[in-house]
Amino acid sequence: MFNNLSYKNQRTLILFGFLLIPVALLLVLSYYPALSLLYYSFTDWTGVGWDMNWVGFDNYKEIFTRPEIFASFKVNAYYFIGGLVQTALALFFAVILSGKLKGRNVFRAILFLPYVLHSVATVIMFKNVYHMEYGSLNVFLGAIGLESWQQSWLGNEHLVNFSLAFISMWKFMGLSMIIFIGALQSIPGDMYESAKIDGANSWQQFRYLTLPSIRSVLELQLILTLTGALAAFEIPYVMMLGANGTSTFVIQTVDTAFKFQKAGLASAMGIVLMLFVVVIIFIQRKLLPGGKD
């Protein structure tokens, strides 16, 4: 095609031709929205039309002074706690399933299965599981004689966020587990052999050999848990539309923008969330000793 050009010219042509569109897409669809979000956050834009006035830091003041906006982070905390439990369980099953065990591939596949199931359909499936009268959970509890454990899983405001966070655990535990298994398998087996010769028991092997070797993966998982919890949206939105005290920060942002047509305020909320994420990742990368640079 370009045989008549020198390799130097071809190189220039390839670099331009191959990078132009992808980088343009990146700039237009990721960076431009982020920057304009910053601009909108200082305006009173409604999101309809292009009329907007500069209001300085008013939107930010509103976020930090209207308690109901910031209080929604309490709901996100349930997803964070769920995420911690999920990470612990994932590590536990990863350790079990990376050892010699009959049927381990079958169990790996079973525990990973929820991750590939369609996400909205999964939430609706759980709606049927949690149903007060006919939901399979309460029916099952009744059948095994645990009537006293039957609950209004979505109606009880003290319980509903746990019920929703559980769905997230159910869906993503297998994913974390497979990631941990990948990390565990990269530890050379002879290290365990020599640890055994030195008389280390299983717990000591885990504590002093396994844990340090998978540290960076574990750290990454925890960060993903935290940022994932901050961005929790789909499960409470599909299940409850954020009703009954299940509205997370992102649901509030989306409602503020598209339902209450306060795009300026919503943009400021988006910027606050983005700052949180950046700070968390910065802390992990720079401040934690031994973190990746």
Add this chain to the structure above:
Amino acid sequence: METKQNKLVSVLKYLFLIAASFVVFFPIYSVFIGAFKTQVEYYQSGMALPHDFFNFDNFKRVMKIGKLGSSFWNIGIIMVISLAGNIIFGTMVAYALGRFKFKLRAPIMALYLGAQLIPTITTQVSTFSVIKAFGLYNTMGAPILLYLGADVLQIVIYLQFINSIPKDLDESAMMEGASLFKIYRSIIFPLLAPATATLVILKSISIYNDFYTPYLYMPAQKLRVVSTAIYSFVGPNAAQINVISAGILIIFIPTVVLFLFLQKYIFSGVTSGAVKG
């Protein structure tokens, strides 16, 4: 003594694994049996198996009222076009960044990494106005454009792969006078196939699953995809619970089939992305 203890440990391991498997299958079992039951049966029979496993009424009804056929068609078109673009752009970027040293190389890598820090869901307010400005609102062009760009995970996986392709191959092709474009097309692109397979599977699952993009950018009824179709079953004009169960089951099938046959690729993609990312 030693072996007795080992036996106990492996019994315990199996108990935990069986308990976890039970938790995984319990909700799936509930929708599975529900999908074959009549409405009266659903409310009366609890967790029992359905009377008639050949009762496909719910499946027929959900296909009709949910217009699932056209939802599968729509998401299929969106997937084919976005994935094709994704592969072409992803391999091109990887070739340019992986094979050449140039001034903008580091800044471009930084751009890709930095983009991961932006939580896309919160920038929707302004992404929305970009899509509107392009005139793509309420067209399939909106999700296609949003899925088209390569993400960091993709670049990282492709770069890892391209680095393992020996540079000698490029050089000997150059000796024979092949153009750089030809080297990309007939050496690099084909050799990236295993990475492409992994990425296509992972991307397919994530596009198929995505709810927010179609929900926000394509509210038109005729543009419904699978996510927005099943979402419309809940809420005020909800369908009967047994009919919804059939819908859930149908929607589960494609990715489960993909998983059963291509598990190896899915696992390798998930791990390589996380360990290196």
